[in-house]
Amino acid sequence: MKKSKARDKIVETASRLFYQQGCVATGINQIIKESGVAKTTLYEHFHSKEDLLVEYLTNISDETDGWLKAEVDKFNSPKEKVMALFDFLAVLSSRADYCGCSFLNMVSDIPFDSGRANAIIKKQKDNVRALFAEILKPMKKEQLADELYMLFDGALITNKVHGGAWPVQTAKNIAEKLI
Known part of the structure; x- marks a missing residue:
C-alpha cells in the first residue's frame, strides 16, 4: 500500500x-x-480498527526488537548482555511517558481470539525468549532463557502494578544469580 x-x-x-x-x-x-x-x-x-492495531503492533514489535538487539550488541559477555536488557528495562520503565509494555497492555485489552493481533504479540514475546537463548548459547545455558524471559515480563507487569524501580531491579538481581 x-x-x-x-x-x-x-x-x-x-x-x-x-x-x-x-x-x-x-x-x-x-x-x-x-x-x-x-x-x-x-x-x-x-x-478496520483491527488493521490499525495490527499496524501499531507490527511497528512497535520491530522497534522493540531493534532496541533490545542494540542494547545487547553493546556488550561482549553473555552476562553483560543479559544485564543490559534489564538495565534497558529500568531506563524505559522510569520514563515519564511510560505506560507499560505495549504488548502486555494490549493482550489484556483485546479479546483472546483476536488472531492477527495476538499472533504479533506472541511472536514479539517469542523473539525476547529467543534473544535470551541466543545470548546464553556460548555458555551452553540456553535452558535459562525461559526463566529470564519470565523475570523480564514479570518485571514489566509488577512495575505496571506497583511502579518504581524495585520490580526491575529485583528481577535483575535474580537474573544475575541464575547466570
Whole structure:
C-alpha cells in the first residue's frame, strides 16, 4: 500500500492513543479527530480498527526488537548482555511517558481470539525468549532463557502494578544469580 503523510499521521495518532488508552478505549472517531484526517482518508488506508492495531503492533514489535538487539550488541559477555536488557528495562520503565509494555497492555485489552493481533504479540514475546537463548548459547545455558524471559515480563507487569524501580531491579538481581 502506498505511503502518505495522511497515513503516517493516522498511524502515529492511533499508536499514541493505543499505547496511552488501550485499543478498546480508543475509538475510530477519536483517531480521525486527533489525526486531522477525513473519515474516508482513514478508511482508504485502513479498513478496520483491527488493521490499525495490527499496524501499531507490527511497528512497535520491530522497534522493540531493534532496541533490545542494540542494547545487547553493546556488550561482549553473555552476562553483560543479559544485564543490559534489564538495565534497558529500568531506563524505559522510569520514563515519564511510560505506560507499560505495549504488548502486555494490549493482550489484556483485546479479546483472546483476536488472531492477527495476538499472533504479533506472541511472536514479539517469542523473539525476547529467543534473544535470551541466543545470548546464553556460548555458555551452553540456553535452558535459562525461559526463566529470564519470565523475570523480564514479570518485571514489566509488577512495575505496571506497583511502579518504581524495585520490580526491575529485583528481577535483575535474580537474573544475575541464575547466570
